[in-house]
């Protein structure tokens with residue numbers, strides 16, 4: 283399962299980092315607390331959050347996450363978007379809330395396993 | 396091998412850049428990925444603590460054949476009660492910092508879990524030094 287697959291299956295908007303749409307997804311983590319993500323997310327995870335500032339990219343890059351999915355139609359800030367393009371780690375956006383989106387992601391990622 | 400990276404207090408847009416440099420070096424040295432991951436988590440948390448809680452600081456990195464020793468020193472308010480600061484959930488972060496998703500009080504516990512050795516020394520109104528040691532073997 284790659285990032286492009288969840289974009290298509292869930293109709294997500296690709297805000298930035300389109301050059302990373304072929305990154306492999308192996309799981310996910312949902313949290314808005316940065317230390318929680320730092321401590322518990324893992325490589326190749328998709329991260330569901332409402333945080334939009336640049337530090338989410340620092341974390342995505344350090345943890346080698348597959349992609350970030352913003353909820354409730356949130357969009358990344360300009361410098362966040364720029365780093366996402368540079369690193370090739372996509373930031374996606376969904377109109378749904380974290381609960382619904384996480385449920386759907388959980389299902390499709392586990393079906394693919 | 397020794398390296399030194401500056402950390403700016405209050406500048407969140409650069410938070411994580413020192414840790415990112417160290418990660419690159421460890422990757423070039425072909426250090427076990429699991430150990431790189433642990434080291435990156437602990438360095439990031441220590442770096443963010445300087446940004447969030449202190450005025451300025453630096454990350455001093457010493458890489459040996461068998462281990463990495465990192466000292467993160469800062470000039471800042473210091474930590475009056477280190478045992479209390481180590482408790483999961485304890486944080487003095489401002490509401491603005493919390494809104495960004497920092498200040499969950501999980502940083503020092505993350506360092507503890509992701510290092511082989513962790514030593515904190517601190518002087519109130521002077522500064523703090525966090526030493527992190529991870530073995531490659």
Ligand SMILES: Nc1ncnc2c1ncn2[C@@H]1O[C@H](COP(=O)(O)OP(=O)(O)O)[C@@H](O)[C@H]1O
Nearest residue numbers: 444448473480486487498499500501502503523
């Ligand atoms: N470098 C530092 N200088 C001053 N205080 C610090 C420093 N690092 C940690 N602290 C204190 O320890 C507390 C707990 O740190 P931590 O577990 O990283 O949680 P957080 O940073 O989310 O508050 C901080 O809220 C702060 O009071």
Ligand SMILES: [Mg+2]
Nearest residue numbers: 443444502503
């Ligand atoms: Mg912290």
